[in-house]
Amino acid sequence: MTAKNRSKRSCDYPMLSFEEAWRRISGALKPLPPVQEPLESVTGLALAGDVIARENIPPFAASTMDGYAVISGDASCERSIAGEQHAGVKLDLAVTEGTAVRIMTGAPVPAGADAVIPFEQTAEANDRVRLLSIVGPGDNIRAIGQDIAAGETVLKKGSVLGPAEIGLLAMLGHSQVPVHPRPRVSVMATGDELIPIHAIPRLGQIRNSNAPAIATALRVCGFDAVALPQTVVDDAAALERAIVEALSDSDMLITSGGVSMGTRDLVKSVLARLGEILVGRVAIKPGKPLTFAMIHGKPVFGLPGNPVSSLVCFEQFIRPALRRMSGLRLLGRPCVDVRLEQGLRHDPDRTEFQRAIVERDPDGFTARGNGPQGSSRLKSLSGANALFVLPAGTGDYPAGSRVMALLINQPEASEDLPTGSLVRKFQSPWG
Amino acid sequence: MTAKNRSKRSCDYPMLSFEEAWRRISGALKPLPPVQEPLESVTGLALAGDVIARENIPPFAASTMDGYAVISGDASCERSIAGEQHAGVKLDLAVTEGTAVRIMTGAPVPAGADAVIPFEQTAEANDRVRLLSIVGPGDNIRAIGQDIAAGETVLKKGSVLGPAEIGLLAMLGHSQVPVHPRPRVSVMATGDELIPIHAIPRLGQIRNSNAPAIATALRVCGFDAVALPQTVVDDAAALERAIVEALSDSDMLITSGGVSMGTRDLVKSVLARLGEILVGRVAIKPGKPLTFAMIHGKPVFGLPGNPVSSLVCFEQFIRPALRRMSGLRLLGRPCVDVRLEQGLRHDPDRTEFQRAIVERDPDGFTARGNGPQGSSRLKSLSGANALFVLPAGTGDYPAGSRVMALLINQPEASEDLPTGSLVRKFQSPWG
Numbered sequence: 001m002t003a004k005n006r007s008k009r010s011c012d013y014p015m016l017s018f019e020e021a022w023r024r025i026s027g028a029l030k031p032l033p034p035v036q037e038p039l040e041s042v043t044g045l046a047l048a049g050d051v052i053a054r055e056n057i058p059p060f061a062a063s064t065m066d067g068y069a070v071i072s073g074d075a076s077c078e079r080s081i082a083g084e085q086h087a088g089v090k091l092d093l094a095v096t097e098g099t100a101v102r103i104m105t106g107a108p109v110p111a112g113a114d115a116v117i118p119f120e121q122t123a124e125a126n127d128r129v130r131l132l133s134i135v136g137p138g139d140n141i142r143a144i145g146q147d148i149a150a151g152e153t154v155l156k157k158g159s160v161l162g163p164a165e166i167g168l169l170a171m172l173g174h175s176q177v178p179v180h181p182r183p184r185v186s187v188m189a190t191g192d193e194l195i196p197i198h199a200i201p202r203l204g205q206i207r208n209s210n211a212p213a214i215a216t217a218l219r220v221c222g223f224d225a226v227a228l229p230q231t232v233v234d235d236a237a238a239l240e241r242a243i244v245e246a247l248s249d250s251d252m253l254i255t256s257g258g259v260s261m262g263t264r265d266l267v268k269s270v271l272a273r274l275g276e277i278l279v280g281r282v283a284i285k286p287g288k289p290l291t292f293a294m295i296h297g298k299p300v301f302g303l304p305g306n307p308v309s310s311l312v313c314f315e316q317f318i319r320p321a322l323r324r325m326s327g328l329r330l331l332g333r334p335c336v337d338v339r340l341e342q343g344l345r346h347d348p349d350r351t352e353f354q355r356a357i358v359e360r361d362p363d364g365f366t367a368r369g370n371g372p373q374g375s376s377r378l379k380s381l382s383g384a385n386a387l388f389v390l391p392a393g394t395g396d397y398p399a400g401s402r403v404m405a406l407l408i409n410q411p412e413a414s415e416d417l418p419t420g421s422l423v424r425k426f427q428s429p430w431g
Numbered sequence: 432m433t434a435k436n437r438s439k440r441s442c443d444y445p446m447l448s449f450e451e452a453w454r455r456i457s458g459a460l461k462p463l464p465p466v467q468e469p470l471e472s473v474t475g476l477a478l479a480g481d482v483i484a485r486e487n488i489p490p491f492a493a494s495t496m497d498g499y500a501v502i503s504g505d506a507s508c509e510r511s512i513a514g515e516q517h518a519g520v521k522l523d524l525a526v527t528e529g530t531a532v533r534i535m536t537g538a539p540v541p542a543g544a545d546a547v548i549p550f551e552q553t554a555e556a557n558d559r560v561r562l563l564s565i566v567g568p569g570d571n572i573r574a575i576g577q578d579i580a581a582g583e584t585v586l587k588k589g590s591v592l593g594p595a596e597i598g599l600l601a602m603l604g605h606s607q608v609p610v611h612p613r614p615r616v617s618v619m620a621t622g623d624e625l626i627p628i629h630a631i632p633r634l635g636q637i638r639n640s641n642a643p644a645i646a647t648a649l650r651v652c653g654f655d656a657v658a659l660p661q662t663v664v665d666d667a668a669a670l671e672r673a674i675v676e677a678l679s680d681s682d683m684l685i686t687s688g689g690v691s692m693g694t695r696d697l698v699k700s701v702l703a704r705l706g707e708i709l710v711g712r713v714a715i716k717p718g719k720p721l722t723f724a725m726i727h728g729k730p731v732f733g734l735p736g737n738p739v740s741s742l743v744c745f746e747q748f749i750r751p752a753l754r755r756m757s758g759l760r761l762l763g764r765p766c767v768d769v770r771l772e773q774g775l776r777h778d779p780d781r782t783e784f785q786r787a788i789v790e791r792d793p794d795g796f797t798a799r800g801n802g803p804q805g806s807s808r809l810k811s812l813s814g815a816n817a818l819f820v821l822p823a824g825t826g827d828y829p830a831g832s833r834v835m836a837l838l839i840n841q842p843e844a845s846e847d848l849p850t851g852s853l854v855r856k857f858q859s860p861w862g
Contacts, residue, residue, distance in 0.1 A: 209599070
C-alpha cells in the first residue's frame with residue numbers, strides 16, 4: 001500500500017464514514033506501555049496494575065477525638081491523669097483502673113485503654129478528670145486496619161488517579177506507581193502563507209493560529225505539546241525532515257494544513273512515503289480532508305488547515321485517540337438530546353458537526369447554532385458549548401426537532417449547562 | 432478582634448452555618464489584579480478586558496477552494512491559464528476576460544477575478560481550463576473582514592480562554608493578553624506524627640498523605656502548588672515561621688491539621704496572631720474545625736487533618752475560592768437530584784457531605800453512599816463521583832427520597848454519568 005500511495009492525490013483516497021474512520025484510528029492505537037512514575041506526575045493518569053495495601057490503615061489503634069483514653073468498664077467516675085499522648089511516636093504510657101491518659105486526635109491509644117471519651121464530655125481539675133457520660137468498648141477508637149487491611153486491593157488497574165487515589169497511595173507508602181504515561185504530542189503547522197503571531201502580514205499572509213489553538217486543546221484535555229516546531233513551508237523535503245524529527249521525540253504528531261486538493265498540499269504524499277495512510281478522506285463536515293497515518297508505529301494526524309475544521313477534528317478524533325493511548329476507558333464526551341430552536345440545513349452526504357449553544361429548559365435542553373458555520377469562522381466555536389451531530393443519511397432538521405449535541409469546551413461551559421435536562425452518553429462511534 | 436483571638440480555643444469561635452462560612456470567605460476575596468500574559472500561559476484563565484480586532488479577518492479576499500480564479504460574468508467557457516496563486520504572498524497576477532488563474536485554498540484572489548471555481552468542476556488541458564459549471568460573483572471567496580471586522584469586539588472581558596479563543600487571539604496578532612492570573616498556592620501539612628511517603632512509620636506515625644492529595648486536587652482544577660514545604664511540627668514558633676514564609680511567595684496558603692481541640696492544635700492561635708480569623712468553626716460534617724483567615728490581604732485555609740475532611744472542605748470552599756480569585760464566574764460544581772437507593776442517617780445539626788456513587792436510571796439519577804463515611808476513610812472518596820448535600824435542619828432520609836448531589840472528581844467520572852437524567856445547577860451557597 002505504501003508504494004501505491006506515493007502517487008495518490010487526495011481524491012484518490014476512499015471516502016470513509018465517520019464511524020469507519022474512527023474504527024481504523026482506534027484499531028491502530030493501544031495504551032502506551034506502563035512506566036513507574038512518582039506521585040507528583042500521575043494526576044489524571046490510569047493505573048497500569050492493581051495496588052495492594054502492604055500495611056494496615058491505621059497501622060495502630062488511634063483516637064478519633066481529642067479527649068481521654070480510658071477503660072470503658074472502669075466504674076470509677078473520676079480518674080487520675082497518667083499523662084498525655086499526642087499524635088506522633090507512641091509514648092510508654094498505660095491506662096489502668098482509676099486512671100486516664102489525655103489523648104489527641106490521631107494519637108496511638110495507650111496500652112490498657114479500650115475507649116476514648118471526648119473533652120466535651122469530661123471535666124478536668126487538679127490532674128483528675130471526671131467523666132460526664134458513659135463510653136463503651138471501642139468508642140472513638142479506629143482499630144488497626146479499620147480503614148484498609150493489609151493485603152487488600154486498594155486501587156484496581158485502570159483507576160484514574162485523582163486526589164483521593166493519590167492520598168491513598170501516599171498513605172500506604174507508594175511513592176511510585178505503574179501508569180500508562182501521558183502521550184507526548186508534537187504540533188506542527190504547515191503552509192507558505194503562515195507567519196508568527198507577532199509578525200505583520202504582507203498581503204496574502206496569515207498568522208499561525210492553528211498551532212496555539214491545538215496546543216491549547218491539548219492542555220485543556222490534560223496533555224501537553226512537546227514543543228511547537230517552527231511553521232513548515234510547503235516543500236516535500238522540508239516537510240519530511242520536520243515530520244521525522246518531530247516523531248523522534250514524541251508519541252504522536254499533529255500537523256495542520258496541506259491535506260487538501262491543492263498543488264502544494266504535500267502532507268499526504270510525504271506521510272505515504274514515510275508510512276501508511278489509514279484515513280485519507282472522511283465524509284464529515286467540516287474536516288473532509290482529515291488524514292491519519294501510522295509511521296514506524298506512531299500515529300500522525302493531518303488536520304485540515306481551516307481553524308474550525310482542525311479543532312472539530314481534534315475533538316472527534318484526536319482527543320479520544322489520546323485518551324485511548326493513555327489507557328483511559330472513557331473516550332468520548334457526554335452528550336445531550338436537544339430540541340432545536342431553529343431549523344438546520346444538512347447535506348445527507350456527510351456527518352456534520354455544527355457549533356451550538358445548548359441551554360437549559362424545563363423539559364430538557366434547547367439549542368441553536370452559534371452563528372454562521374463557515375469552517376474558517378473560529379468565532380462560531382468561541383462561546384459554543386456543544387457540537388450538534390447531524391448524521392450522514394439524514395436531511396434538513398426543522399425547528400423543534402431533536403438532535404444529539406456533544407458537550408465540548410471548558411468545564412466552565414459544561415458546568416453551566418446542567419439544569420432540568422435529559423442527558424445521555426454519546427454511544428457512537430466510541431461506544 | 433486580632434488581640435482577642437489570641438487566647439481563643441477552637442470551641443470559642445462561633446459555629447457558622449455552611450452558607451455563612453462561604454459568605455465570609457467569598458466576601459474577603461476578589462479576582463487577582465490583571466496582568467499581561469503570553470498566549471502559551473493563559474489556557475483556562477479569564478480575560479481581564481475586552482479584545483477588539485485591530486485587523487480584518489481575512490485581511491484580503493481569499494479563495495475557500497482549490498480551483499481557478501475567474502471573472503464570473505465572462506461568457507467564454509474555456510480560458511487560458513495566466514498563472515498560479517498559492518497561499519502565501521500575493522503575486523502580481525491579474526485575471527482578464529478569457530483567462531483564469533489557478534488558485535489554492537486560502538490564497539489571495541488575483542486582481543480582476545470575482546469568483547473561484549473548484550477543480551472538481553473544471554477540466555484542464557494544455558494550459559487551458561474548461562468550466563463545467565457556472566459560478567456567480569463572490570462564489571468561493573471569503574471577502575475582506577467576512578469572519579471578523581476590524582474594530583469588532585472579538586472576546587468580552589470575563590471570557591474563559593480555550594482553544595478557539597486562543598486561536599482568535601493568535602489570528603489577530605495578540606501575542607499577549609490581560610488576564611486574571613492563576614493564584615499561586617502553597618500547601619503545608621502540619622503534625623508531629625507525619626513522616627514522608629518513602630519513610631517507614633514508627634508506632635504512632637503516619638505518612639503525609641494530605642499534602643499530595645491537596646496538590647492533586649489543585650492540579651485537577653487547573654491550579655498548581657507553588658512547592659510543597661516540609662511537613663511542619665506542632666510548635667507555634669515553627670508554624671508561624673513556615674506560614675509567613677509560605678505566604679511571601681504565594682497568593683493563598685492551605686494548611687492541613689492542627690485546627691481542632693487538642694493541646695497541640697496551634698494553627699488557629701498562630702493565624703489569629705498573624706491576621707484575622709473569619710471562620711473558626713462550621714456546622715458541616717466532615718470539616719467542622721475548618722478555619723479561614725486573612726493575613727496581610729492573603730487568604731489562609733486551615734483544613735482539618737482527616738484526609739476526607741480536608742478534601743471535602745477543599746471541594747466546598749477552596750475550589751470556589753480559587754475560581755473567584757481567578758476571575759471565573761462559575762464557582763460551583765454541577766448538581767443533580769438523585770433518588771436514594773438506601774436510607775441515610777443524618778444529624779440535623781450540621782450540613783453533611785456524604786461520598787456517593789450516582790448512576791443513570793431511566794427516570795433520572797439514582798445514588799447510594801460509597802461505603803462507611805468515617806472522615807479518615809479515604810476509600811469512601813476514591814471511586815465516588817458525587818457528594819450528597821444533606822442540609823442542616825433536615826433529619827434522616829428514607830430510601831427512595833430525593834437529595835441533591837454535587838458532581839465531583841475527574842471529568843472521567845462526570846462524563847460517565849449523564850444518561851437520561853435530571854440535572855440542574857447547584858444554587859446554594861455560590862448562587
